[in-house]
Amino acid sequence: MTGMLQGEHITVRYGSFTVVDDLSFRLEEGQWLMLAGPNGAGKSTLIETIAQGTPYTGSIRWQDEDIRALKAASLAQKIGVLAQKNNVGYAYTVEEVVGLGRYAYKAGLFSGRDDDGKAAVEKALEITGLTELRHASMLTLSGGEMQRVFLAQVFAQNPQVLILDEPANHLDLKYQQHIFSLIQEWLAQPGRAVLSVVHDLSLARRYGTHAILLDHGKTVSQGTISDVMTPDNLKQVYGMDVYAWMRDMLSQWQEPSQPDTGI
Numbered sequence: 580m581t582g583m584l585q586g587e588h589i590t591v592r593y594g595s596f597t598v599v600d601d602l603s604f605r606l607e608e609g610q611w612l613m614l615a616g617p618n619g620a621g622k623s624t625l626i627e628t629i630a631q632g633t634p635y636t637g638s639i640r641w642q643d644e645d646i647r648a649l650k651a652a653s654l655a656q657k658i659g660v661l662a663q664k665n666n667v668g669y670a671y672t673v674e675e676v677v678g679l680g681r682y683a684y685k686a687g688l689f690s691g692r693d694d695d696g697k698a699a700v701e702k703a704l705e706i707t708g709l710t711e712l713r714h715a716s717m718l719t720l721s722g723g724e725m726q727r728v729f730l731a732q733v734f735a736q737n738p739q740v741l742i743l744d745e746p747a748n749h750l751d752l753k754y755q756q757h758i759f760s761l762i763q764e765w766l767a768q769p770g771r772a773v774l775s776v777v778h779d780l781s782l783a784r785r786y787g788t789h790a791i792l793l794d795h796g797k798t799v800s801q802g803t804i805s806d807v808m809t810p811d812n813l814k815q816v817y818g819m820d821v822y823a824w825m826r827d828m829l830s831q832w833q834e835p836s837q838p839d840t841g842i
């Protein structure tokens with residue numbers, strides 16, 4: 580079966596250092612594929628590679644077509660990428676930055692025509708809780724607000740696949756829950772899929788349908804979330820008993836016991 584997006588034998592090297600080593604994946608409609616693994620495992624490099632920002636060997640295909648053959652605007656209508664390192668060095672407003680997500684739909688470089696653009700930007704601002712900040716300068720935002728702006732930009736882009744590098748970055752707990760639930764709702768529409776890098780394994784388990792565990796650029800395990808996130812696989816990759824650590828963390832959150840009133 581052909582996936583929406585699939586990579587075969589992807590290898591990325593920086594000089595003699597192999598950062599991603601013969602990795603293959605298939606992302607199908609309705610799947611949320613979580614990419615997990617320790618610092619330096621190659622997760623962001625894989626995302627950059629899919630976004631065509633890094634030279635690689637192997638192939639990445641959109642349905643049956645090698646994405647190297649697609650024009651940038653056509654690729655941007657299919658795949659929306661949230662990079663890990665986002666920055667805006669000028670005083671653009673929130674809505675201007677979100678509006679950049681519509682670039683792929685403009686008829687030409689200097690054309691302002693994008694009939695659905697305004698509504699897409701409005702909706703993206705609204706669902707990410709940014710409507711009131713729409714005229715704020717990017718230079719004045721907090722880290723979490725800025726992260727929401729870049730998420731809004733990929734939503735405004737209205738792609739079929741979201742590729743998100745650490746979407747929870749800088750988000751407080753309320754917005755982690757809000758944004759992850761939003762992505763889950765977005766995914767419930769036909770013809771969509773998500774691939775994301777996550778460090779928080781609880782978020783991965785809660786929202787992911789599938790996972791790839793990466794270590795030193797190599798796939799240690801891939802498959803359904805429950806087949807991948809086993810104690811043995813996690814121990815191999817993180818060098819610790821992740822299940823025991825999670826239980827230990829959770830045990831601190833018992834509800835305070837009610838005082839005994841003697842009645």
Ligand SMILES: Nc1ncnc2c1ncn2[C@@H]1O[C@H](COP(=O)(O)OP(=O)(O)OP(=O)(O)O)[C@@H](O)[C@H]1O
Pocket residue numbers: 593598616617618619620621622623624625
């Ligand atoms: N342009 C580059 N030149 C040389 N080495 C690089 C370059 N970019 C990344 N690396 C190295 O490749 C390895 C993988 O980096 P990458 O950012 O993909 O890891 P990651 O799994 O996303 O890590 P983290 O969890 O810390 O974000 C690291 O050892 C990094 O130092």
